[in-house]
Amino acid sequence: MHTAHPRGLSPTEVGDFLALIGKEREQRLREAARRIRKQVGAGTLWHVNSTAAGGGVAEMLHILVPLYRQLGIPVRWAVIDGDDRFFDVTKRLGNLAYGSVDPADRLDPADVDHYLTRSAMEAKELLALVGTRDLVLLHDHQTAALVPDLAGAVRGVFWRCHVGVDAPTAGSRAAWDVLAPLLERADAAIFSIARHIPERLPDHQVAVIPPVIWPYSPKNEPVPRRMRGPYLERAGLGRERPPGYVVSEGAWDPAQPLVVQVSRWDRLKDMHAVLAGFVEGVPDARLALVGPDPTAIADDVEQRRWFEVCRAAWSELPDRDRTRVRLTCLPMANGDDNARLVNVVQRTADVVVQKSLAEGFGLTVTEAMWKGRAVVGSAVGGIAAQIEHGRTGLLLADPGDLKQFAELVTLVTEGQVDGPGLGARARRHVRDTYLPDADLLAVDELLSTHTTGQESPR
Known part of the structure; x- marks a missing residue:
């Protein structure tokens, strides 16, 4: 267990944010902050997750902790320190x-025992x-087993789930067989979407x-076009x-529309199928599959495997298609630098896609919508909650339908739908719904409903 140290927010950033949301929302924000301070009292509000870099949870905490x-x-923010087996088990x-029924994800009693044993060590340190x-x-399944040790030792313990499945499967039921008993003493379990x-x-x-x-x-910050080149x-x-960390062959035509998916190299993000669907059905356009250095995120041990699946699929493409498809593994040594690379990649795209097989919420979609991009996303999880089909983006009803996926992308790349109009409406929706005042x-x-205000004996 170690503490994380997020970057600070400058007075200029906070001032710009308050100007963005307007006086009425600012007043509600300050009133909520006052009530939270009263609820916390002489104590501290702690966030605990499994990594300080990489993934949506860490990115969100780098915002919320300094804003609060x-x-x-x-x-304060603490990060658990699991071993390789712990992160393998929690990945599965x-x-x-997320609903997986892949036998490779199955957990046996020894796996669960290791998860619980390692969690008990982390709980002692916390x-x-x-x-x-x-x-x-x-935050998330990596921390669920901390609840029993914390309950009764602190004034309130809450567990926030950023993953989920739209329709229960044998896999999701197996996951909840493990998780549900651990959460019995939590003051509340929090989900990104109701379903x-x-x-x-x-x-x-x-x-x-x-x-x-x-x-x-x-x-997410504005980047002028003149500064995007490097x-x-x-x-x-x-x-x-x-x-060297980009898989490519030959020069490509910058005049062609650019389609981008930015996500982890992960089975559920379905990058290899994005590649297949694009090559089969999207003519006269370029595709960039952009993810992190697959060796750089400690709590996700499968990234290298799925990147290699994508690279193998790319290597088997005909020459012309290899030229118009690139795979990028962005460096992770400097978090801000990595984020700016993602920012510019999304802002340059004509279409941002997120063809996930399952999704907890999909902040990559939120970020692309904020940048005014036309987004094509699978109608799963939080993506379906964010996008109104035909108004703020385009939704793929069946994530496995590569033909329909290509048709939706082509509607934008060939100008058959108003991509800039989709993007403008998407940006307004994010401004109204998914900015940090909503979290406060x-x-x-949450605290008003589920916290008693009493100090816990220990």
Whole structure:
């Protein structure tokens, strides 16, 4: 267990944000912050997750922790330190929670025992950091087994689930067989969308809080066109010879529309099928599959495998198609630099796609919508919650339908639908719904509903 240290927010950023949301929303934000401060009292609000870099949860905490501090709320962030087997087990547990029925994701009793044993070690270290007046908000399946040790030792413990499945499967039921008993003493379990709440949890124990983005983070801040060139070159999407971490062959035509998917190299993100569907059905366009360095994220041990699946599929393409498809593994050594690369890649795209097989929420979609991009996404999880088909983006009803996927992308690349119009409406929707003041209002309601205000004896 170790503490994470997010970057601070400058007064200019906070001022710009308050101007963006307007006086009425600012007033509601400040009132919510005041009530949260009262709820926290002499304690601290803790966030606990499994990584300080990489993935939507870490990115969101790098926003929310400093913003809460700016508003006078005492908050800290801790990260669990699992071993390789722990992260392998929790990766499979997450896949199951997403509905996987792949035998490779199955957990045996020894796997669950290792998960619980390692979690008990982490809980002991966390209990040395927190106090009896503190409130603890745990994130995702990696932290669920901390609940039994924390319950009764702190004033409130909440567990937030960022994964889920639209329709239960044998895999998701197996995941909840593990998770549900661990959450019995949680003050509440929080989900990104209502339809991901499993039947195993009682109604009084659940809440719905969508994730949010920060408009001025390196991943979302405005980048003038004149400043994008060096980033595009480093992402392998410019005119020069791409760097070594980009899989490419020959020059491509910058006049052709650019289609981009930015996500982890992950089975559920379905990058290899994006490649297949694009090559088969999207003519006269370029595709960039952009993900992190597959060796750089400690809590996701499958990234290298799925990147190699994509690279193998690319290597088997005809010459012309290899020229118009590139795979980029963005460096992860500097988080802000990585985020700016993603920012420029998305802003340069004519179409941003997210053809996930399952999705907890899909902040990559939120980010692309904020940038005013035309988005084509699978109608799963939070993607379907964010996009109104034909108004703020295009939804693929069946993520496995590669023909329909290609047809939707082609509608934009060939100008048969108004891509800029989709993007403009998408940006307004994100401004109205998925900015951080929404999180504070939701957390205010959560604490008011589920916290007794009593210090826990220990």
